[in-house]
Amino acid sequence: MAKKITSKDEDFSQWYQDIIREGKLADHSPVRGCMVIRPNGYALWENMQDALDQMFKDTGHENAYFPLFIPKSFLSKEAQHVEGFAKECAVVTHSRLQSSDDGVEVDPDSKLEEELIVRPTSETIIWDSYRNWIQSYRDLPILINQWANVVRWEMRTRLFLRTMEFLWQEGHTAHATKEEAVDETKQMLEVYRTFAEEYMAMPVVTGVKTESERFAGAVDTYCIETLLQDNKALQAGTSHFLGQNFAKAFDVKFQSSEGQHEYVWATSWGVSTRLIGGLIMTHSDDQGLVLPPKLAPNQVFIVPIWKSDEQKEQVLDYCHEIMDELKELNVRIKLDHRENMSPGWKFNEHEAAGIPLRLTIGPRDLENNNVELARRDTGNKEIVDREGIAQKVANLLETIQDKLFETAQQRIQDNTHSVDSYDEFKEVIENEGGFVYAHWDGTAETEEKIKDETKATIRCIPLEDGEEGECMVTGKPSEQKVLFARAY
Amino acid sequence: MAKKITSKDEDFSQWYQDIIREGKLADHSPVRGCMVIRPNGYALWENMQDALDQMFKDTGHENAYFPLFIPKSFLSKEAQHVEGFAKECAVVTHSRLQSSDDGVEVDPDSKLEEELIVRPTSETIIWDSYRNWIQSYRDLPILINQWANVVRWEMRTRLFLRTMEFLWQEGHTAHATKEEAVDETKQMLEVYRTFAEEYMAMPVVTGVKTESERFAGAVDTYCIETLLQDNKALQAGTSHFLGQNFAKAFDVKFQSSEGQHEYVWATSWGVSTRLIGGLIMTHSDDQGLVLPPKLAPNQVFIVPIWKSDEQKEQVLDYCHEIMDELKELNVRIKLDHRENMSPGWKFNEHEAAGIPLRLTIGPRDLENNNVELARRDTGNKEIVDREGIAQKVANLLETIQDKLFETAQQRIQDNTHSVDSYDEFKEVIENEGGFVYAHWDGTAETEEKIKDETKATIRCIPLEDGEEGECMVTGKPSEQKVLFARAY
Numbered sequence: 001m002a003k004k005i006t007s008k009d010e011d012f013s014q015w016y017q018d019i020i021r022e023g024k025l026a027d028h029s030p031v032r033g034c035m036v037i038r039p040n041g042y043a044l045w046e047n048m049q050d051a052l053d054q055m056f057k058d059t060g061h062e063n064a065y066f067p068l069f070i071p072k073s074f075l076s077k078e079a080q081h082v083e084g085f086a087k088e089c090a091v092v093t094h095s096r097l098q099s100s101d102d103g104v105e106v107d108p109d110s111k112l113e114e115e116l117i118v119r120p121t122s123e124t125i126i127w128d129s130y131r132n133w134i135q136s137y138r139d140l141p142i143l144i145n146q147w148a149n150v151v152r153w154e155m156r157t158r159l160f161l162r163t164m165e166f167l168w169q170e171g172h173t174a175h176a177t178k179e180e181a182v183d184e185t186k187q188m189l190e191v192y193r194t195f196a197e198e199y200m201a202m203p204v205v206t207g208v209k210t211e212s213e214r215f216a217g218a219v220d221t222y223c224i225e226t227l228l229q230d231n232k233a234l235q236a237g238t239s240h241f242l243g244q245n246f247a248k249a250f251d252v253k254f255q256s257s258e259g260q261h262e263y264v265w266a267t268s269w270g271v272s273t274r275l276i277g278g279l280i281m282t283h284s285d286d287q288g289l290v291l292p293p294k295l296a297p298n299q300v301f302i303v304p305i306w307k308s309d310e311q312k313e314q315v316l317d318y319c320h321e322i323m324d325e326l327k328e329l330n331v332r333i334k335l336d337h338r339e340n341m342s343p344g345w346k347f348n349e350h351e352a353a354g355i356p357l358r359l360t361i362g363p364r365d366l367e368n369n370n371v372e373l374a375r376r377d378t379g380n381k382e383i384v385d386r387e388g389i390a391q392k393v394a395n396l397l398e399t400i401q402d403k404l405f406e407t408a409q410q411r412i413q414d415n416t417h418s419v420d421s422y423d424e425f426k427e428v429i430e431n432e433g434g435f436v437y438a439h440w441d442g443t444a445e446t447e448e449k450i451k452d453e454t455k456a457t458i459r460c461i462p463l464e465d466g467e468e469g470e471c472m473v474t475g476k477p478s479e480q481k482v483l484f485a486r487a488y
Numbered sequence: 489m490a491k492k493i494t495s496k497d498e499d500f501s502q503w504y505q506d507i508i509r510e511g512k513l514a515d516h517s518p519v520r521g522c523m524v525i526r527p528n529g530y531a532l533w534e535n536m537q538d539a540l541d542q543m544f545k546d547t548g549h550e551n552a553y554f555p556l557f558i559p560k561s562f563l564s565k566e567a568q569h570v571e572g573f574a575k576e577c578a579v580v581t582h583s584r585l586q587s588s589d590d591g592v593e594v595d596p597d598s599k600l601e602e603e604l605i606v607r608p609t610s611e612t613i614i615w616d617s618y619r620n621w622i623q624s625y626r627d628l629p630i631l632i633n634q635w636a637n638v639v640r641w642e643m644r645t646r647l648f649l650r651t652m653e654f655l656w657q658e659g660h661t662a663h664a665t666k667e668e669a670v671d672e673t674k675q676m677l678e679v680y681r682t683f684a685e686e687y688m689a690m691p692v693v694t695g696v697k698t699e700s701e702r703f704a705g706a707v708d709t710y711c712i713e714t715l716l717q718d719n720k721a722l723q724a725g726t727s728h729f730l731g732q733n734f735a736k737a738f739d740v741k742f743q744s745s746e747g748q749h750e751y752v753w754a755t756s757w758g759v760s761t762r763l764i765g766g767l768i769m770t771h772s773d774d775q776g777l778v779l780p781p782k783l784a785p786n787q788v789f790i791v792p793i794w795k796s797d798e799q800k801e802q803v804l805d806y807c808h809e810i811m812d813e814l815k816e817l818n819v820r821i822k823l824d825h826r827e828n829m830s831p832g833w834k835f836n837e838h839e840a841a842g843i844p845l846r847l848t849i850g851p852r853d854l855e856n857n858n859v860e861l862a863r864r865d866t867g868n869k870e871i872v873d874r875e876g877i878a879q880k881v882a883n884l885l886e887t888i889q890d891k892l893f894e895t896a897q898q899r900i901q902d903n904t905h906s907v908d909s910y911d912e913f914k915e916v917i918e919n920e921g922g923f924v925y926a927h928w929d930g931t932a933e934t935e936e937k938i939k940d941e942t943k944a945t946i947r948c949i950p951l952e953d954g955e956e957g958e959c960m961v962t963g964k965p966s967e968q969k970v971l972f973a974r975a976y
Binding site for chain 2: 027029030031034035036037038039041042043045046062063064065066067068069070071072073074075076082086087088089090091092093094095096097098099103104105106110115116117118125128129132138144148149151153165167340
């Protein structure tokens with residue numbers, strides 16, 4: 001019952017697909033570019049949602065739900081926005097099918113007066129509502145989040161990382177002042193950083209996108225960027241300061257406390273099921289998925305072993321006692337007492353599913369008041385005392401969470417470079433990959449030239465101040481080094 | 489600051505719209521038939537989701553997510569199914585927009601090879617996956633639920649009750665035997681009954697649909713039906729035994745433990761945001777929304793009253809102490825200390841939002857160690873001791889929950905009739921409405937005739953056995969009386 005996981009050194013892309021298949025996270029669907037998120041993958045997403053949702057609510061946000069469909073004319077109200085999304089829109093044009101010789105065909109009489117776009121993002125439909133909700137400064141701020149599916153007609157897709165339909169949350173806030181909107185944008189970036197690092201154990205760099213990488217319609221796009229095990233970067237979340245662009249496009253003004261009529265300031269911010277791709281590529285190994293305990297749907301699984309019915313009863317009793325103790329400490333635990341599968345088969349299955357800890361319990365453990373404990377991340381096994389097992393497990397889960405973060409952080413540090421010449425840059429990008437800090441003159445032309453010549457893009461202008469210098473390509477002045485990488 | 493709620497006796501339909509508007513539950517959207525679910529409405533839906541999701545998980549189900557889009561050809565694989573849904577499909581035909589003189593137009597070059605249907609329900613796309621997941625009896629049962637949006641192109645819509653896009657959950661299970669699938673169908677009906685009665689405080693009748701009212705593709709459709717304050721019935725949830733229809737359409741067979749290859753047995757079951765419409769029409773009154781405590785996003789709100797800054801501090805301290813005590817008992821509570829609104833304004837606003845209990849706390853209450861307590865459902869006010877307030881409130885919330893159910897049950901009982909002749913039937917349906925039990929000969933012809941002549945439909949054949957008799961229309965034998973009503 002060997003698992004069929006390609007080594008990541010051999011073929012990283014195939015390894016990624018194998019992890020997803022063996023971990024039963026998702027399938028390709030018959031609709032090109034869409035995915036089926038299987039129960040193991042969805043349970044992981046639910047845990048990510050729960051943690052994020054709590055963080056959104058703790059920062060004063062409420063959830064709401066806006067329509068899936070956006071009238072075609074709405075998209076074109078904000079010029080940048082429509083330019084960014086026009087080429088990847090699923091367009092609804094008809095509303096009925098009718099019988100035909102080979103099954104069904106679209107009923108031409110059901111053509112819509114105005115075509116509808118399946119939302120690629122919801123700024124336009126939401127700002128249309130905000131116009132009705134906002135009259136005075138007393139109606140502000142509006143702090144709303146939406147959990148939803150969105151569709152972007154992508155040609156090259158990859159499970160979780162880039163799919164035509166994906167699940168996400170999108171926050172959309174409205175404010176009376178520019179300052180408040182900028183603060184909100186940064187606050188949500190910090191929420192994403194915290195979530196990525198403390199829950200996903202995925203270290204990130206925070207920064208601002210260059211103009212060419214900005215969200216269509218934004219004044220500034222802030223982002224978290226991580227580096228994966230193949231040394232490619234991943235944009236993991238974005239928080240946009242939208243200025244008054246959407247307020248102007250949808251004519252949303254408010255009366256200030258001084259009686260002036262002013263346009264409303266906006267932000268939007270989102271993370272998606274793409275995060276699951278990042279999580280996989282951050283921690284997993286050639287045995288399968290590795291999950292951080294805080295997000296793992298099951299944190300511990302117990303495999304009981306017996307040879308006789310008498311032993312079975314005793315072993316299961318022992319297991320249930322331990323489970324009860326663990327549940328008291330809120331450990332998510334699963335007892336795998338299926339009888340038609342060998343322990344080895346179960347070990348493999350749960351290893352591929354990324355469950356952080358395994359307890360194996362057989363008759364000898366009962367005799368000696370022991371439990372065998374095995375870590376998914378390191379593979380370490382140890383025999384531990386039955387006494388105090390629950391606290392031991394709870395502590396170990398915390399240790400694993402920390403260790404995963406430290407390991408990832410060390411890996412990213414080891415693969416982060418700072419260069420001073422374009423030759424050095426090209427050599428590092430080509431031979432080592434990873435994050436590369438370098439000076440850039442701030443122009444779109446130079447950015448484009450570097451991208452064309454090296455396939456590396458500017459991931460962000462880091463938020464921390466850096467030293468001044470000269471662009472590695474043009475020699476023109478540069479305020480600080482920016483972060484380059486080849487990216488997904 | 490009077491609320492603008494039409495009396496329900498005067499115009500029930502307008503009353504319903506007013507409740508939704510004043511309770512800030514939802515708006516009509518610019519896309520015909522779609523709705524914007526506002527934070528108050530969505531928080532209610534989240535509570536409904538949480539309770540249902542726990543019940544699904546307690547009965548062994550897992551969540552997953554399947555694509556929004558269904559290839560057109562999939563729909564036609566099950567003959568009844570496509571017949572049921574073909575006339576209400578949003579059809580995606582293109583994938584790009586391009587600039588034009590008046591903004592954007594659909595790019596004709598982006599026409600899809602095969603049109604995609606926005607899912608009206610997911611049986612077809614899910615059974616296509618199940619074919620890949622099921623080989624042997626060891627892979628069964630599959631017990632999956634999905635929380636999702638679906639689209640049905642309805643011509644006549646009404647917020648929550650019937651919208652083009654709605655949110656729902658759809659369970660889809662696969663079983664080795666007919667018996668197991670039938671048991672699952674009935675189990676989920678019972679979950680819905682429990683949820684409706686114990687959480688929504690909405691009494692329901694359980695039964696089976698007649699053939700003409702069956703889900704398209706089902707062998708049997710079980711349902712819960714309730715009666716609203718305007719004496720019209722509402723189908724509030726359905727659970728379908730699908731037989732082997734979808735397994736045959738998608739060629740899903742399994743190898744049994746005896747080595748035979750057999751088609752898989754199926755069920756599906758769902759409830760939607762329609763339930764919110766049912767909830768509103770079950771309990772609300774001319775002052776606005778009335779919510780059962782178990783589902784109310786806020787169960788209690790406190791309005792503090794003060795005249796001086798010194799009083800303010802004392803009153804707010806007193807409020808916070810009470811809040812802390814209430815939170816310890818897991819009461820969901822909100823302190824409304826907004827300074828630019830009068831107490832009366834706040835009373836109105838929270839009344840319209842359906843919050844079950846109000847505490848009013850002013851300087852005199854501090855002096856006397858009192859709290860003023862007002863119930864949303866009865867309007868009763870009382871002054872109660874500060875001492876023991878938390879337990880008192882918790883108990884009162886339970887009392888209110890029970891009372892709402894009893895009141896609704898009494899109302900439904902009072903409006904349930906049993907008739908023996910068609911004349912009597914017509915008179916009751918026309919003059920009183922409500923639920924009407926009557927004998928029916930079991931034919932679609934008679935059912936249709938009754939519907940044409942009275943606008944009443946058979947809501948269900950009740951699960952409890954009734955006495956035999958003769959059809960009120962044809963005089964032919966009838967096994968038991970069935971439940972008629974005019975319905976939404």
